[in-house]
Amino acid sequence: MAHTPNHPVENDIRNTYQWLEDRLPIISFLNNSVGSNFMAPRNLSYMWNFGSLAGIALVLQILTGIFLAMHYKPDVHMAFDSIQHIMRDVNWGWLIRNLHMVGASFFFIVVYIHMARGLYYGSYKSPREVLWGLGVVIFLLMMATGFLGYVLPWGQMSYWGATVITNLLSVIPFVGPDIVVWLWGGYAVGDPTLNRFFVLHFVLPFVIIAVVVLHIWALHMHGSNNPKGISLTKQTDYIPFHPYYTIKDIFGLGVYLIPFTFMVFYAPEYLGHTDNNIPANPLVTPAHIVPEWYFLPFYAILRAIPIKELGVLAMFGSILILFVLPWLDKHPVRSARFRPLYRPLYMLFLANFILLGWCGMMPAEGIYVRIAQAATAIYFGFFALLPVLSKYEKAKPVPTSI
Ligand code: HEM
Structure with a gap:
């Protein structure tokens, strides 16, 4: 490869780049996936x-x-x-x-x-x-x-x-x-x-x-x-x-x-x-067994239901239901910004999720179980309402461009 006398270093870099590109085009791959060739919405x-x-x-x-x-x-x-x-x-x-x-x-x-x-x-x-x-x-x-x-x-x-x-x-x-x-x-x-x-x-x-x-x-x-x-x-x-x-x-x-x-x-x-x-001591059970905080909402769902089998089913179901979310919510408008019913429902869902987390932290007795039961019903109610909203919710006017 010849050097041009004016920019020898630049040329060397370009030549090395080309040499690598011919053998493993990793730099252009990165450029296309997270670099200047990859275009992302501007908003x-x-x-x-x-x-x-x-x-x-x-x-x-x-x-x-x-x-x-x-x-x-x-x-x-x-x-x-x-x-x-x-x-x-x-x-x-x-x-x-x-x-x-x-x-x-x-x-x-x-x-x-x-x-x-x-x-x-x-x-x-x-x-x-x-x-x-x-x-x-x-x-x-x-x-x-x-x-x-x-x-x-x-x-x-x-x-x-x-x-x-x-x-x-x-x-x-x-x-x-x-x-x-x-x-x-x-x-x-x-x-x-x-x-x-x-x-x-x-x-x-x-x-x-x-x-x-x-x-x-x-x-x-x-x-x-x-x-x-x-x-x-x-x-x-x-x-x-x-x-x-x-x-x-x-x-x-x-x-x-x-x-x-x-x-x-x-x-x-x-x-x-x-x-x-x-x-760890297998002979001494702690007063309250609590998982890490990030499991608490699901733990609350598990304990909200007195029949163990159903509790386990509800807990796993509460995560697995996310897989079918795209088919539960078929509303043509994506963003909650333009959905007057979905938006408050979403806010309720979030607040309820945090409430579930709090219930998971509390002992599984008395009022805490009642609250967890209501919150579990709201959690699944959210998913149950989505097909209804998909059918009947009237969206606000949606812009055609950003
Ligand atoms: C290790 C965990 C994860 C990593 C490293 C990861 C990485 C990413 C990255 C880099 C993006 C593009 C940037 C962005 O939109 O923020 C993205 C987008 C997305 N991720 Fe994840 N993700 C993870 C977990 C998840 C989970 C748990 C979900 C949902 C259950 C999820 C759903 C999505 C969706 C729907 C998009 C597209 C968002 C959009 O364009 O509006 N991701 N992810």
């Missing part, structure tokens, strides 16, 4: 920051998790102490663990906002049903990973949480109890359980990464939805992803890091349960 609000934030949160979990795994011992006699060792002896171990612990909570906060955004702007509707469905798969995998991870420190809540949740599978007709024994690798939660939970907790995030790749692939088929929820036709409705949204995402990350690092350094245990600082 995306900060609500569209949460997808990339979720990606960063996921990577942080994997990186910190790998370093934790170098010092953690998946053995019932050593697990609790190995965590103490990480916190006290390993160089920067306390920081790595706090990042991982608080990171898990913040990952869920980000993803809950990401989902609520999709629900508000109708991002799950045609042609993005598969994109949404893959999101629900990611959510299920995240819940599984979160649950498995919480067992690893082998504190009281780890042990009893694992016992309660795995026992739920015993309601499966005929084979349920056998499945639970198979899952435990014994007749109670014990050493084989901890070992396999560790392996699965390590592997699942990589499965999540794979599903995220499919998620982004599906996103690129039709591009992002937007706050107006309209399908865009004009070239002027778009701007290049880079630099406009890359800079916006970086700014969003900076804002996110403020509360995140605050929690990591000043209140790492705030979102957890103090009982998990007590080593």
Whole structure:
């Protein structure tokens, strides 16, 4: 390759780029998917920051998790102490663990906002049903990973949480109890359980990464939805992803890091349960067994129904129903902005979801169960009303362009 005397360095860069392009066109691939060749609607609000934030949160979990795994011992006699060792002896171990612990909570906060955004702007509707469905798969995998991870420190809540949740599978007709024994690798939660939970907790995030790749692939088929929820036709409705949204995402990350690092350094245990600082003891049951905060709304649904089988069904149903959401809500208008009935219903749904979370935190007795029952009815009522709204709701005039 010849050098032009005026710009030798520029030429070298161009030649190297071309050399790589001919062999592995990764730079043009990135440019087409998250660079200046990728066009995005020009009216995306900060609500569209949460997808990339979720990606960063996921990577942080994997990186910190790998370093934790170098010092953690998946053995019932050593697990609790190995965590103490990480916190006290390993160089920067306390920081790595706090990042991982608080990171898990913040990952869920980000993803809950990401989902609520999709629900508000109708991002799950045609042609993005598969994109949404893959999101629900990611959510299920995240819940599984979160649950498995919480067992690893082998504190009281780890042990009893694992016992309660795995026992739920015993309601499966005929084979349920056998499945639970198979899952435990014994007749109670014990050493084989901890070992396999560790392996699965390590592997699942990589499965999540794979599903995220499919998620982004599906996103690129039709591009992002937007706050107006309209399908865009004009070239002027778009701007290049880079630099406009890359800079916006970086700014969003900076804002996110403020509360995140605050929690990591000043209140790492705030979102957890103090009982998990007590080593697991199969002979002492805690007064209240509570899961991590991000499971609380679903835990409340489980406990709202006095018949165990129905409770388990309702709990799993409350998540699985998200898969069919695009077919329950067939209203032609996507964004809640233009839907006078869906919008207040959505607000009620969100408030009710938070109420469910509060119920999940309270003891399962008296008035709390009554409130949880009402909230469970509202939760499912929301989904039941969607087909009715699809048919009868009259939307406000929808603009044709942004
Ligand atoms: C690890 C978790 C996840 C990651 C890394 C992720 C990543 C992303 C990214 C980067 C985008 C594009 C930017 C944006 O719209 O914010 C996106 C869009 C989207 N995601 Fe996710 N996502 C995750 C989980 C979920 C979940 C749990 C759901 C729903 C159940 C979901 C549903 C959607 C939808 C519907 C869109 C399109 C939104 C629109 O264009 O309006 N995602 N996701």
